[in-house]
Amino acid sequence: MYRRILLAFDGSQSGHEALHQGADLARLYGAQVMLVAVVAPDAGIVMAESVAPSGLPAFQFEDTERVLKEGALELRRSGLTVQTSLCQGNPALEIGRVAREWVADLIVVGHREQSTLARWWRGSTGASLLAHSPCSLLVAVIDQAPRRDSASASKPA
Numbered sequence: 046m047y048r049r050i051l052l053a054f055d056g057s058q059s060g061h062e063a064l065h066q067g068a069d070l071a072r073l074y075g076a077q078v079m080l081v082a083v084v085a086p087d088a089g090i091v092m093a094e095s096v097a098p099s100g101l102p103a104f105q106f107e108d109t110e111r112v113l114k115e116g117a118l119e120l121r122r123s124g125l126t127v128q129t130s131l132c133q134g135n136p137a138l139e140i141g142r143v144a145r146e147w148v149a150d151l152i153v154v155g156h157r158e159q160s161t162l163a164r165w166w167r168g169s170t171g172a173s174l175l176a177h178s179p180c181s182l183l184v185a186v187i188d189q190a191p192r193r194d195s196a197s198a199s200k201p202a
Contacts, residue, residue, distance in 0.1 A: 047071075047181075051079045051149040052120075053140050056112035059155030063185040064116055067153035068123055070183075076150070078120060078127045081143050082113035083136040106133070137173030145179040153183045 052067040054060045064080075071078045084106050113131050120127045130147075132139035144152050152174060174182055 047074045047076045047150045049079070049147060049149045049151075050074075050076045051081060051140070051144045051147065051152045052116075053081050053083070053136070053152065053154045054113065054116040055082060055109075055155070056115065057155065059185070059187060060116075061155070062187045063153045063155035063183075064119065066183065066185040067151075068120055068125060070151070070153070071125055072123075078125050079130060079143065079147050079149065080113060080117050080120060080127050081130045081132065081140055082109050082116070083139045084109045084131070084133040085136050086133070106131075135173075137177060140174060141177045141179060149180050151181045151183060152178055153185055156184045156186045 047070060050067050050071050052064055054064055067078070070076065086105065110131055113129050117127050117129050128147075130143050132143065140152060140154070143149075154174065
C-alpha cells in the first residue's frame with residue numbers, strides 16, 4: 046500500500062510524533078523513507094536582513110540541518126534506511142514539491158495547536174498540504190489521554 050513515505054520533520058514534539066508514526070508505518074509496509082525539513086524564513090527577518098545583516102538566516106539553516114540529521118539518525122537507529130532533503134521556502138509547497146518529485150505514496154506531518162492569529166498570519170501547513178498534496182496525507186496527533194493497559198483497566202480505582 047505505502048511504498049514511499051515522506052516524513053516532514055521540524056524537531057518539535059508534534060514533529061517527533063509524525064516521525065514515530067511514519068516510522069511505524071514504514072516498518073509495517075517495508076516502505077522507503079524520505080525525511081524532509083524546511084527552513085521557512087519569516088518575512089520580517091528577510092526584510093530586516095536586507096537592512097542590517099545579522100547571520101540569523103544562516104543560523105536558521107544550520108539549526109534546521111542539525112534537526113534533520115538528528116531525525117535521520119533516530120530513524121536509522123530504529124532500523125530504517127532514510128534519505129533526507131533540506132529545503133528552503135514555504136513548508137507546504139516544499140513538502141509537496143519533494144513528495145511529487147520523489148513520487149511519495151504518503152506524507153506524514155505533525156499537528157500542533159496554533160492560535161487563530163498565528164494560523165491567520167503563518168497559515169497551516171497541514172491545511173495547505175490538503176489542497177496541494179500529490180498523495181495521501183497523515184496528520185499525526187499527539188495522544189494527550191493517559192494510556193491504560195488492559196491489566197490496569199480491570200483494577201478498581
